Every structure is written in structure tokens, then in C-alpha cells.
Amino acid sequence: MDKTFNLYLIRHGETYLNRYKKMQGWADSPLTEEGKAIASETGRRLASVKFDRIYTSDSGRTVETAELILQENHYNHDLIINRRKAFRESFFGSFEGEYSEVAFQKVAQDQGYSNREKLFQKHNLEEVMNFIKESDPFHHAENYKEIWGRIDNGLNEIINNGQSDNENILLVTHGVIIRNIISKFSNEFDKEMEIKNSSISVLKYSSNIFKIVSFNQ
Known part of the structure; x- marks a missing residue:
């Protein structure tokens, strides 16, 4: 019998680096x-969902968000x-901690564009991630292949470790991770919109494929 489950993708709650509009990948802030x-409010929205498994990245901000969600859950x-490194945010290399506007302005200019908006108009998510690695002076930032490789490993673990049918699985992760997952399995959603802190996206896994039920709610 094919495995089926519901995957609840949650972005972590707002952090201080989010508030200051700085790049936050492997860097972490409370x-x-x-x-x-807002994380607790998301928990109340999901209070009646009986989760069978919980996954987060290994970053403190996702673990804390998951704990706050579970405190509101009835079950x-x-x-x-x-906690899995597979679901850690993209590594931005020497851009970590930089103002997002400054970092993306450099990436855009390196590709011949005057600003971030024009860069994103002309290029898809995969290309932009590759450009970030190119623009990082140390080239330590992750490119698309590197980040999707570990996301894929994490999703395969979730799929292969199923104990029963129709599980509800909570995955608290990061904006770029969620954007990549949504982009991989659907073209119907605006993946360039901001992934809201503590927002909920739901995927249904059935017949060996993921389908998007809701996005960024």
C-alpha cells in the first residue's frame, strides 16, 4: 500500500535578525x-491536529518555535x-549577518541588474541561489544543488520512516527551505512572495508524490 501523510510546513517565528532585516542562514538569533x-498563535490554530512525528532544523529558532506550537496542542x-541539519536554512557564506538589501544589491549588480527586483524578474529561484554563491567572495554560500541535496535527504527520511498510514507530520523549518519545497512540487503558487513567520503550508503525500494543499497561510 502506498504511504500517505500530511506534511505541515511551518516557518519559525520572527527572530531579531529577521526584525533587523539581516541575512540569517546558519547564523541563529532568538x-x-x-x-x-505568533508561534503560539500558530500552535492554537493547529491545536486539534494530532501529530505523529515532529521535525525541525538543528537551529534554535525552529526548535523553540516547535516547542511553542506543541505547548498549545491537545495531543x-x-x-x-x-532535529535535522537537512532542514537547516540555506548557508549564505560571508553574507551571513549582512543586511539583506545590501547582499542582494551586490548579487544583482554582479549579474548586471540595477536592483534585486529586476534580478528576480529575470531569473528563477535555482538561478538566484547559484548567483549568491558566485557573489560570495569566499564562495562558501550554498548553491541550489547543495541545498536541494540535503532537503531531499530529509524528505526521504520522513517518507521512509513512516509508521502508519495517514500520519500528520510537523516540520518547522525556514523560508528558503519552504520556498524550495513548494517550488519543486508546484508551479501554481507565487514562490517569490515572503514566507511569513509561523505561517502554515500543507502538503499531501500520496502515490509517491507531494501535492500542495495550502501555502503560506
């Missing part, structure tokens, strides 16, 4: 008080949080 409150206070 949730703001507002970030904690799952004793579930283990599986």
Missing part, C-alpha cells in the same frame, strides 16, 4: 517576543523533536 506570540506534549 525569537522576539512578538515571534514567540502531543510528549513527542520527540527530531
Whole structure:
């Protein structure tokens, strides 16, 4: 029998680096008080969902968000949080901690564009991620192949470790990770819109494929 499950993709709550509009990939900062409150609100929205498994990245901001969500849940206070590097945010290399506007202005100019908006108008997500690696003076930033390789490994673990049919699985991760997953399995959504902190996207896995049920809600 084909495995089926519902995957609830949640972006972590607002952090201080989010608030200051700085690049935050493998760098980590705590949730703001507002970030904690919105994460708890997301937990209340999902309070009646009985989760069977919980995954996060290995970053503190996703673990804290997952804990706040579970505190509001009616069923799952004793579930283990599986922390996985596979779901860590994209690494931005020497752009880590830089103002996002400054970093993307450099990436755009390196590709011959005057600003970020024109860069994104002309190029897809995969190309932009490759450009970030090119523009990083150390070339340590992850490109598309590198980041999708580990996302794919993480998703395969979720698929292969299913214990029962029709599971509900919570994955608290990051904006770029969610954008890549949505982009991989659907062309129907505007993947360039901002992934809101503590937003919910739901995917249904059935017949060996993911389908997007809702996005960035």
C-alpha cells in the first residue's frame, strides 16, 4: 500500500535578525517576543491536529518555535523533536549577518541588474541561489544543488520512516527551505512572495508524490 501523510510546513517565528532585516542562514538569533506570540498563535490554530512525528532544523529558532506550537496542542506534549541539519536554512557564506538589501544589491549588480527586483524578474529561484554563491567572495554560500541535496535527504527520511498510514507530520523549518519545497512540487503558487513567520503550508503525500494543499497561510 502506498504511504500517505500530511506534511505541515511551518516557518519559525520572527527572530531579531529577521526584525533587523539581516541575512540569517546558519547564523541563529532568538525569537522576539512578538515571534514567540505568533508561534503560539500558530500552535492554537493547529491545536486539534494530532501529530505523529515532529521535525525541525538543528537551529534554535525552529526548535523553540516547535516547542511553542506543541505547548498549545491537545495531543502531543510528549513527542520527540527530531532535529535535522537537512532542514537547516540555506548557508549564505560571508553574507551571513549582512543586511539583506545590501547582499542582494551586490548579487544583482554582479549579474548586471540595477536592483534585486529586476534580478528576480529575470531569473528563477535555482538561478538566484547559484548567483549568491558566485557573489560570495569566499564562495562558501550554498548553491541550489547543495541545498536541494540535503532537503531531499530529509524528505526521504520522513517518507521512509513512516509508521502508519495517514500520519500528520510537523516540520518547522525556514523560508528558503519552504520556498524550495513548494517550488519543486508546484508551479501554481507565487514562490517569490515572503514566507511569513509561523505561517502554515500543507502538503499531501500520496502515490509517491507531494501535492500542495495550502501555502503560506
